[in-house]
Amino acid sequence: MSRPGEEPPTLVTEFATGRGQLGTLAVLAAQQQRIITSDRRSLLLLATRCADAPLGAWFAGLADGESAALRTLPALAAACGPTYTTDGPLPGCQAYPSYLAWLSLNGHPPAVAAALVANFTAWGGYCATLAGALRRFHGLDEGACAFFDFFAQPPTALEQAATEAIGPAGLTPTELTTAHEYGRLLQAYEQLFWTTLTELP
Incomplete structure (x- = not known):
């Protein structure tokens, strides 16, 4: 059995072969x-929890990136259909942010940073x-694809910045x-997100 991230989710494969909706x-x-938003x-x-350490700036930079990504969503939604503002939360899709919220309160920040970088590699590939x-x-244009383009960048620089923020030890x-x-x-939880979307009626 493959580990999460080793093989693309079914939904991603469907789009890669022209069968996605x-x-x-x-x-x-x-x-x-x-x-x-979460x-x-x-x-x-x-x-805030590590505001006096370099890792605090690293997390703040990620938050800035989330703000930038949020601004690209309306164009994607407009190109794909009218359900952008009408669909309620799907439990399988919201498990990831719920766990990250738990980590923000209870996690050990350096370990959280390392875990996030590892997951970004799979997410960016998708x-x-x-x-x-x-x-x-x-035939979608640059604006409609901007959300996926934003996250598709290799995480090398992000990983290097995290390593430096965690420190030489x-x-x-x-x-x-x-x-x-x-x-x-x-x-x-990342895989559950994709599975939930694949199993939509």
Whole structure:
């Protein structure tokens, strides 16, 4: 059995092969509106918890990125359908931000940072695939694809910045174990997000 992130979700594969339905991405946009709004607050809380350390600025930078991503959602929604403002929260889609909110209160910030970077790699790959598919099969323009383009950038610079913010000593063995625990759950909730969208009626 593959681990989360090793294989693309079914929905991403469907779009990559031209079989995806734009209406599903309209629901994705609606759910992302809620997710990003929540994640931004969670990241700001994490930044506050380590405000006197370099990691505080790193989390604050992520929160700024969430704000930028939020501004790209209306164009995606307009290109995909009318459900952007009408769909309520789907539990399977909202599990990830709920867990990140828990981590913002209870998690060990350096371990949270390491777990987030690991998950960004998978998420960014999915977004890159969707951006390409929307241009190739659906003829969407730059504005409509901007949300996926934003997250499709390789996380190398983000990872390097996190490493520098954590410090030259890195994570202790105990912190590494904790980071793996956080990352495993984040990736599982990430997969649940995609599964929920795939199983829409």
